[in-house]
Amino acid sequence: MKRVPERAPLLRAEEVVKHFPAGLGASVKAVERVNFEIYPGETVGLVGESGCGKSTLGRLITQLLPVTSGNIFFEGVDLTKLSGEKLRQKRRELQMIFQDPYSSLNPRMTVGDIIAEPLENFGLLRGRAKDKRVQELLRIVGLNPYFNNRYPHEFSGGQRQRIGIARAIALRPKLIVADEPISALDVSIQAQIINLMEDLQKEFQLTYLFIAHDLSVVRHISDRVMVMYLGKIVEVADSAEIYRNPRHPYTKALLSSIPIPDPEIQSKRRIVHLSGEIPSPVNPPSGCRFHPRCPIAQVPTPCADLEPPLEEKARGHRAACHFSEKVPVAV
Amino acid sequence: MTAPVLQVKDLKTQFFTDDGVVKAVDGVSFDLHPGETLGIVGESGCGKSVTALSILRLVQEPGRITGGQILFKGTDIVTMPGDDVRDIRGKDIAMIFQDPLSSLNPVLKVGYQIEEAMEAHTKISSKVALSRAVQLLKQVRIPAAESRVEDYPHQFSGGMRQRAMIAMGLANKPSILIADEPTTALDVTVQAQILELLRDLNEETKTAIILITHNMGVVAGLCKRVLVMYAGRIVEQGPVEQIFKDPQHPYTWSLLQSIPRLDADRKDRLLSIEGLPPDLIKPPRGCRFHPRCQFRIERCFHDDPTLMDVGPDQEAACWVTMRRALARDGEARA
Numbered sequence: 001m002k003r004v005p006e007r008a009p010l011l012r013a014e015e016v017v018k019h020f021p022a023g024l025g026a027s028v029k030a031v032e033r034v035n036f037e038i039y040p041g042e043t044v045g046l047v048g049e050s051g052c053g054k055s056t057l058g059r060l061i062t063q064l065l066p067v068t069s070g071n072i073f074f075e076g077v078d079l080t081k082l083s084g085e086k087l088r089q090k091r092r093e094l095q096m097i098f099q100d101p102y103s104s105l106n107p108r109m110t111v112g113d114i115i116a117e118p119l120e121n122f123g124l125l126r127g128r129a130k131d132k133r134v135q136e137l138l139r140i141v142g143l144n145p146y147f148n149n150r151y152p153h154e155f156s157g158g159q160r161q162r163i164g165i166a167r168a169i170a171l172r173p174k175l176i177v178a179d180e181p182i183s184a185l186d187v188s189i190q191a192q193i194i195n196l197m198e199d200l201q202k203e204f205q206l207t208y209l210f211i212a213h214d215l216s217v218v219r220h221i222s223d224r225v226m227v228m229y230l231g232k233i234v235e236v237a238d239s240a241e242i243y244r245n246p247r248h249p250y251t252k253a254l255l256s257s258i259p260i261p262d263p264e265i266q267s268k269r270r271i272v273h274l275s276g277e278i279p280s281p282v283n284p285p286s287g288c289r290f291h292p293r294c295p296i297a298q299v300p301t302p303c304a305d306l307e308p309p310l311e312e313k314a315r316g317h318r319a320a321c322h323f324s325e326k327v328p329v330a331v
Numbered sequence: 332m333t334a335p336v337l338q339v340k341d342l343k344t345q346f347f348t349d350d351g352v353v354k355a356v357d358g359v360s361f362d363l364h365p366g367e368t369l370g371i372v373g374e375s376g377c378g379k380s381v382t383a384l385s386i387l388r389l390v391q392e393p394g395r396i397t398g399g400q401i402l403f404k405g406t407d408i409v410t411m412p413g414d415d416v417r418d419i420r421g422k423d424i425a426m427i428f429q430d431p432l433s434s435l436n437p438v439l440k441v442g443y444q445i446e447e448a449m450e451a452h453t454k455i456s457s458k459v460a461l462s463r464a465v466q467l468l469k470q471v472r473i474p475a476a477e478s479r480v481e482d483y484p485h486q487f488s489g490g491m492r493q494r495a496m497i498a499m500g501l502a503n504k505p506s507i508l509i510a511d512e513p514t515t516a517l518d519v520t521v522q523a524q525i526l527e528l529l530r531d532l533n534e535e536t537k538t539a540i541i542l543i544t545h546n547m548g549v550v551a552g553l554c555k556r557v558l559v560m561y562a563g564r565i566v567e568q569g570p571v572e573q574i575f576k577d578p579q580h581p582y583t584w585s586l587l588q589s590i591p592r593l594d595a596d597r598k599d600r601l602l603s604i605e606g607l608p609p610d611l612i613k614p615p616r617g618c619r620f621h622p623r624c625q626f627r628i629e630r631c632f633h634d635d636p637t638l639m640d641v642g643p644d645q646e647a648a649c650w651v652t653m654r655r656a657l658a659r660d661g662e663a664r665a
Contacts, residue, residue, distance in 0.1 A: 049518040156607050186374040187545055191589035191603035198600070213519065216548075220591030220601070240596060257523035258593050259548025263571045265594065266551040271523045277488045 008076070009037035010175060010207050011061065016070035018056055028281050030056040032231040033070070035310070038175065043201065043208040045222030045239065047215055047254070051278060052228040054211050058177045061209065062094050063087060074175070092122060095168040099180035101160030105152040111138070111163050112148030118170045137166040140203075142196060158189035162196065169200060179211045194221055215258050219243055224316075227251045230289045231281055233310055237317040247319035249294050250274075252327050288322065296326050335362035336404060336506050336539060337386070337424075343398035344378075344385045351612040355381040355394070357563035365506065366537040368530075370554035370571070372544055372586075376608055377560040379543045383509050386541075387426055388416045404506075422452040425500035429512040431492035435484040441495050442468075442480030448502040467498040470535075471528060490521035494528065501536065511543045526553050547590060551575060559583045562609050562619040565638065569645030579647040579654060581626045618650070626656035 018031040030053045038044050048054045059065040061072060063079050072079045074090060082090060098104040105114055115134045119125050125133050135145035141162040152160055161181060168176055178197070182190040198221065200206060212218050218225055218239070225242045227235040227250065235248040246252045253272040260266050274293040279285055285292050291303040302308075302322050310320040321327070344356040356378040363369055371379045384390045386401055388408060401408040403423065408416060420426075428434050436444060445467055446460040455463075461480070468476035471494040484492055493513060500508050510529065514522035530553055533540050542553055550557050550571065557574050559567040559582065567580035578584040588602035606623040609615050615622050621631040630650050638646040641654070 049520065158607070186608075187547075187586060188374060188589060188604040189607075191601035192605070194591070194601055195603050215519070216591045216593040219593060220595075243593065253520055255593065257519045259523070259526070259546065259552045260592060260594050261547035261551050261575060261587060261590060262592075262594075263551045263575050266548070271527060273524070274520055277490075 007039055009073075010040045010075060011038040012073040013037075013057075013061070014071045014073070016057070016060060016072060017068045018053070018060055018065065019068045022282050026282050029231050029284055030281060031060065032284070034231075034233050036226060036233060036236065038207060038209060040174070040207055041201075041205055042223045043210055043221055045218035045225040046209060046211045046228065047213060047218050047225060048228035049213060049254075049278065051230075051281065053231040053281070054228050055179055057228070058096070058179050058209060058211050061175075062096050062177050063091065064096070092118075092171045093174045095171065095173040095176050097161075097164050097168050097176060097178040097181045100184050101157055101164055102152075102184075104164055105160055107152055110149050110151055111155070114152070114163060115148075115166045115170055118167060122171065124171075133170075137170055140169070140200070141166045142192075156189075157185050158192055161185060161193050165193075165196065165200070169204060169206075172204065173206070175207045175209065177209045177211070180213070181210075182217065183212065183214065190217070197221070215254060227254065230278065230284055232289060232320065234290065234321070235319045236310070237314075237319075241314075241317055245314075245317075247313045247317060247324040247327055248290075248321045249296050249323075249327050250290050251319075253295075288320070296323050298323070333365055336365045337363040338402040339382070339386070339399070340402070341399040342382065342385060342396070342401060344381050344390055344394060345397045346394040348393055348612075353611045354563050354614065355611060356385060357611075357614075358399070359560075359563075359565055360399075361558055361565065361568065363507065363539055363541065366533070366539055367556065368533055368540045368542065368554045370542045370544065370550035370557040371560060372547060372550055372557060373560035374545055374608060376611070378563040379560050380511055382560070383426065383511050383541065383543050386509065387420050387424060389420075389426075418452070421448055421500075421505075422503040423505050424507040424509065425503070425505040426509040426511065427493070427496045427500050427513050429515050431489065431496045431516075432484065434496055435492060437484055439483070440480070441482050441484060441487065445480075445495070445499050445502055448499045452503050463502070464498075467502055468495070470501070470532070471495070471498045473498075488521075489517055490524060493517065493521075493525055497525075497528065497532070501532065501538065504536065505538060507539045507541065509541045509543070512545070513542070514549060515544070515546075522549075529553060547575075547587060559586075562614055563611055564619060564648065566620065566649070567645070567647040568638070569642065573642055573645050577642060577645075577653075579641040579645065579652045580620075580649045581624045581651065581653060581656065582620050583647075584653045585625075618648070626651050626653075626659075 013034055013036050016034045019027040019029055022028045046054050060067050067080050112134045115137050116130055119130055134148055138145045143162055182193050210221055222239045225239045226233050229250050235251045253274050256272045276293050287304040287306050288308050291297040297303040308320045308322045310318050313319050313324050340360050342356055342359045346353040346355055359382055373379045385396050396409050442464045445464040449460050465476045465480050473479050473494055514525050554571050557571050558565050561582050567583045585604045604623055609619055617633045618631045618636055621627045628651055636648045636650050638648045641647045641652055
């Protein structure tokens, strides 16, 4: 276990809210009063289905999007209060890896220039020293250092993702937000990138927020897992614990839906059916946002009129459910 | 055993590009029996989708079927006149695709599109067609089918659109339904429901299903038999239980070892298959997997293996096979 709870968190999100205007005075409530911490050296997985707000949350943390309200403390400094040069300097320590290695690299720049750009932005290295550092970075991510004069289109998807990783670690950041870094890659390449990210974490003491929809990958790479549904974090726990003992019915449903590559086990599993569709984040349901689809909800009271707080159900295990003790045990 | 409904024999499909001839499917043979569920797995570019498109003669220029036979109930689709293929398409063999939104016409009602699929092959009154469309939507578990039949595709969610596509595919009671990555664009909870639906429909209607996917977990949940493809070839095939429990081709074995499993405790490291799939204009000599294979022997560099019996009803194209490779490794360690 890497986490030492007594240590100060590297990042702390407090009551973070993000609304996007949706016309006619309405708004999309993408992230709604979210609180969590990330500790130095750990990997936190953030999972949920499309539209749950996980990518928005990732962009709020790296300040690529401004929050509507709330605070994000990075090493004690509130990023939401920073702007201009001060924010720019802080960003050196917060980098991002994107899902699509095709659209996140400028096709007109050489790979060397792409990786050198952050170094230049901060005026860190020049000339030969810069070139040497770029080649070193290429080697670190498992690419030929002499490929620095090539263009992104000359590389495969997996290799491009390595380039994106080299760019992200160029400034020796403390926290990397990886938004679905492997979901655009082929199966045999995914393991290469996961292994690389794990090696780099050990080598450079990195902290990761790993955003993904695939719970099996998240379970493998993460120390802790946060589950999001419709803009809220509904459950947080150690990754083995959340799998063994989910305390939120949505987590349970997600887990039961993930196919296990073993026909004998798979034929015995029962999926938890969720009725209906994910409601609109413009008008989220009252009370618990999951109640219209929840197999164990009691309506109207309390589930439809009282929002369950994200509270500690066991040591280090928080869930936002009125009936978390009724969630059936795992798969 | 009943006669196969589909027999693919030494199928070769090639793309004639400016850079050279891409041998996308290079000698693929398999049988599909009535009511069977067959999975074809592999990574992008392995030829799994081109195999499916070839079965319906839907390969686009500059691609062409250059050899082999596709026998549907004994008649060769490859040499059949275009009109006859059109009769089979959507009637005897239906296909659904990854992205249901781009497969549906946005300006026509869902019900109308299902009726169209029926009217293309049989003369029926519009009243009968409508009631049959409602019945099909019910069969794919779309609630309030009577009113939903009047909806446009944008009023359906992603999962419901794929259900509507499946309804359209089943409209003419085909003997084969080909599903090309039917759940890849969907969220996991929706994916699980669509797979369950396909499993139920296979039992109810006895329609044989060919499921094309890159996801081993999806195959494990739905299929009885599986073909593993690599670089235009079948490298291993057999019953699903057998292949997952005792894979004999190093590629199959490595793929299964490289995916993190939800039910496994955190391992230190995933097995990773180094390198990239080969260029199919100039595939490697010998076994096509040898440049990436950690168990290769000298023979693999120059001698191209064909499918050989390796277990009960199981075949693999490998000179080494995992049984021998693992025994060898065990000896080396001892």
